[in-house]
Amino acid sequence: MESARVRHQQYVRGQFRLTDVVETYLARIETQKYLNAFIQVYADEARERARELDERRAKGESLGALAGLVIAVKDNIVIKDHLTTCASHILDHFVAPYHATVVEKILQADGVIIGKTNLDEFAMGSSTENSYFGAVRNPVDPERVPGGSSGGSAVAVAAGMADLALGSDTGGSIRQPAAFCGVVGLKPTYGRVSRYGLVAYASSLDQIGPFGHTVEDVALLTRVIAGPDPRDSTTVPVEVPDYLKALNQSPLDLTIGIPREYYQEGLDPNIREAIQSVVDRLRKAGFTIRELHLPLTDYAIAAYYIVATAEASSNLARYDGVRYGYRAPQAEDLQEMYFRTRSEGFGTEVKRRIMLGTYVLSAGYYEAYYKKAQQVRRMIKDEFDAAFREVDVLITPTTPTPAFRLGEKLDDPLQMYLSDIYTVTVNLAGICALNLPIGETPEGLPIGMQLMGGMFRESDLFRLGHFIEKQLVGPVH
Numbered sequence: 001m002e003s004a005r006v007r008h009q010q011y012v013r014g015q016f017r018l019t020d021v022v023e024t025y026l027a028r029i030e031t032q033k034y035l036n037a038f039i040q041v042y043a044d045e046a047r048e049r050a051r052e053l054d055e056r057r058a059k060g061e062s063l064g065a066l067a068g069l070v071i072a073v074k075d076n077i078v079i080k081d082h083l084t085t086c087a088s089h090i091l092d093h094f095v096a097p098y099h100a101t102v103v104e105k106i107l108q109a110d111g112v113i114i115g116k117t118n119l120d121e122f123a124m125g126s127s128t129e130n131s132y133f134g135a136v137r138n139p140v141d142p143e144r145v146p147g148g149s150s151g152g153s154a155v156a157v158a159a160g161m162a163d164l165a166l167g168s169d170t171g172g173s174i175r176q177p178a179a180f181c182g183v184v185g186l187k188p189t190y191g192r193v194s195r196y197g198l199v200a201y202a203s204s205l206d207q208i209g210p211f212g213h214t215v216e217d218v219a220l221l222t223r224v225i226a227g228p229d230p231r232d233s234t235t236v237p238v239e240v241p242d243y244l245k246a247l248n249q250s251p252l253d254l255t256i257g258i259p260r261e262y263y264q265e266g267l268d269p270n271i272r273e274a275i276q277s278v279v280d281r282l283r284k285a286g287f288t289i290r291e292l293h294l295p296l297t298d299y300a301i302a303a304y305y306i307v308a309t310a311e312a313s314s315n316l317a318r319y320d321g322v323r324y325g326y327r328a329p330q331a332e333d334l335q336e337m338y339f340r341t342r343s344e345g346f347g348t349e350v351k352r353r354i355m356l357g358t359y360v361l362s363a364g365y366y367e368a369y370y371k372k373a374q375q376v377r378r379m380i381k382d383e384f385d386a387a388f389r390e391v392d393v394l395i396t397p398t399t400p401t402p403a404f405r406l407g408e409k410l411d412d413p414l415q416m417y418l419s420d421i422y423t424v425t426v427n428l429a430g431i432c433a434l435n436l437p438i439g440e441t442p443e444g445l446p447i448g449m450q451l452m453g454g455m456f457r458e459s460d461l462f463r464l465g466h467f468i469e470k471q472l473v474g475p476v477h
């Protein structure tokens with residue numbers, strides 16, 4: 001697949017018509033319907049916008065950073081006057097009254113939005129099987145999951161149905177599907193990208209981020225969507241660097257850390273070897289590489305699933321049949337209406353989390369669970385801060401295994417939760433991390449490597465990622 005950056009440049013030079021490209025993508029979406037990557041496709045709108053852009057180009061007007069590119073958006077990010085379902089029955093008729101900030105920015109940069117992608121209901125899951133609209137399939141092997149919860153966005157890019165896509169990452173939902181599908185995905189630093197218009201799952205962990213074929217592509221889209229937003233008070237007023245320019249700088253000044261705890265039992269040997277081989281080549285190329293320890297990693301899954309479910313139980317209280325979305329018919333009184341609406345509207349995994357979250361927040365358990373989890377969270381953050389005083393970038397696996405089979409972990413929530421073991425720490429600490437495809441297993445399943453960086457150090461990840469991609473790994477698809 002061609003890089004979005006290259007395609008943008010070709011478009012600006014007049015090498016293809018966007019109207020043709022949109023037709024190609026729409027045709028691919030049609031022939032790959034079995035992947036179930038999209039919940040809605042905006043065929044007519046995308047055609048119309050492409051026509052306008054082609055005309056503007058013909059007139060010699062100046063074009064934005066995303067001109068010539070087709071973008072897919074996860075269906076938990078709102079687009080004015082369009083459905084935003086979160087892959088839930090409770091919102092399956094909900095029409096958004098405004099644009100998310102990231103959507104506004106994409107439109108201002110002349111991107112064409114082709115549709116909304118499938119996800120685990122309310123972004124809760126690691127396989128995109130928990131969708132009211134059915135499971136998404138991995139294009140590399142349709143009997144396997146694409147990862148989750150942003151599975152539809154990862155698949156849209158991997159299977160050539162969009163140049164770029166947006167996902168959201170609360171505990172790994174961009175990086176894990178990127179790893180399973182063989183694309184690049186970034187979880188930006190907490191506060192780097194506005195969450196205005198992202199349907200909240202766990203507000204202190206959620207962050208919107210991009211998918212693309214190359215590090216450059218992801219840098220390009222990050223540059224467009226990042227920056228402080230007066231409508232999201234958790235965004236941080238720090239300057240957004242010119243990420244594409246940063247790619248030209250040699251990354252040899254960056255010190256690399258290898259946290260031992262990420263390479264223990266449970267890691268697939270093919271993934272271990274692939275990462276080892278990249279690390280060996282980095283050493284040969286002259287990088288300083290240090291081993292270090294992050295012993296609190298063992299507590300991350302427990303802390304994450306307490307904090308995330310606690311916040312989810314509170315955020316999802318708004319779906320009560322009164323204010324948003326679905327309302328159960330035929331209820332005798334208000335109490336019954338609430339009960340039925342939520343019983344019928346939410347799927348199993350969402351209910352499990354609301355119950356767990358309500359439990360850990362309830363009097364008598366709060367101190368033992370929620371408060372403890374918050375303390376552990378702070379300690380994990382401190383541990384990362386200490387590590388980033390020693391090194392600039394940490395290299396870890398993104399996932400313990402390659403893409404698993406559909407249905408394999410559906411009946412075992414704990415196994416499903418453990419597939420996030422290497423990603424949730426990043427969200428607890430608020431730092432940034434990138435998935436980089438670095439090879440394949442003998443069966444041909446993509447292998448991902450994770451680069452973690454300090455707060456607002458996305459440039460470090462892009463510089464090192466770009467170097468590895470260009471100098472060490474080469475195109476893996």
Ligand code: GLN
Nearest residue numbers: 123124125170171172173
């Ligand atoms: N799999 C994790 C969860 O279910 C992460 C989801 C996400 O990042 N949105 O909570």
